[in-house]
Amino acid sequence: MPSVPRVDRLKPIYTAAKALNFGWRFSDFLKIPAYNGISRYTNQLHRITVRFCKQSESSVGVRNFIENQIVEIGRKNPSVVIYAQPVRNSNPSIRAEYGNGRTLQINAKNMTETEVSKDFHLLFSRSGEPVVKLESRQSALCPSVQGQWTPITWLPTAMNTESLPAKQFSEHKSTATSATEYILQNQPK
């Protein structure tokens, strides 16, 4: 270890950057994966796996959910593959895989059937993008007619041939009526 620790070396930066997974990104712009919904909406959830134990008490909600609801949900969503995977003595979990390659997992330990159902539907309706604080992007449905404004966008063309400074372009312009203008316009009788 050198006596003076370095903070601008590649290794510590790289090590720190490895930890910057999506969990640490707090804000992002609103995105839809693969232009979904512009022409047709396809569910971005591709497969969902329910892991549970057949015996343990912590899986009871998941077991009830599988028994009562999962077939109906599968019938309504033919584009999603649902796997039910019994694993002995494990904490129950629901793992969802999305079109963008991300995986989301919810620990369903000690959940009731209603809670499992709620989380299951949450995973169904998500796009797979991480949940972040959304930032607004400056956008408009119709782009500006004049194009991007530059300092020379609305300069009068008469200025082209004039040698500056010229009197007519040096006048102060104001929307408010000055006292002089008011008196000139409303002459006392």
Place this chain on the structure above:
Amino acid sequence: MGNWLSDYNSELYAFGHRIGAPEISENEYVKALTNESFFERADVEEQVERAQPGAEIGTEHNGELVRKGEERLSIWLKRYLRFHLAKAPEELIDSVDSHLLNDECLAGIAGHLGIDHLVRTKEFPISQQSSADAFRALAGIFSDEKVKNLVIDFIVPQLVDIDFADIYPLADPLAVLTDLLKAEGVTEIEPRLLRSAGENSAEPIFVVAIYADKQKNVGQSAGESVTIAIDMAAREALLRLWNITSDRVLFFGDRAASVPLEKYSEPNYSLTKKCAPGTNTSLLDESQPTESPDNLIEAVLRYRNIVDAEVGKSYTKRLRHKFSRGSLAKRSFRYLVKPKPYTVA
């Protein structure tokens, strides 16, 4: 989930519904999703029990379907483009078409549809080309109506992000514009410098407009040099001439599907034929740099031999450790220039 845990048949069934064609049989999907290299896999060749994935289904690969599907995708996409860009030349439509149907774009769509998980291939990870080929092969097994839906649902939406000024970069847009306008009866076309500012600065700006018959401004644009500004203005004028403006409305979804696109099978006019014989209608070749880069070695040698000999090594060179952002020995500039006994006396 790894392939060893997923059920290939269920995945195929779900995929059929996802892409909107559940009526196609599983075997046909398997054929379309089988890459030629799959049968060279060691586990498939040696007929290992439970070779991955679904090796027992089918012995055909998608080589033929790829060619067929590529053609059919292109036909429908071009029909859609001709419907929207009726006044544009066929060359523009071709370049948009080849951009949207290149490996990169199609592999992106295929990835989001989950095709990457289903393709049976030797390579891992799957290459962009195999992924895109699998998507093309799907168009090969679909009915004509379904291919139309495939194009409208998955390929056409990418048009919202396409910049039409960049996708067809003519090498000499002003000459092309001149030819097209002269065919419409305009006698004189001239680019005029409307404004300029900061000619000697790092960010000069020149605003150029193209005038037809000294009366009408047909296109106007800014640029960092006069030649660039003329080119940009001419491109702008061409896009206006072809009715490709930012307020155009593209049809998507059901609205696009209800258009009788079959009527737009005839190619639009060819730009090469419409222009005069000598006009340059080729595209910019971005791969060749137009100017040679600055000679770095010469600059370094000049600094070392001439500048260095005169002024000596700077503080930032001699005392590098004191300037480094990551060093605890960093000193402020005021500290370094503080008068010391040996500098004063």
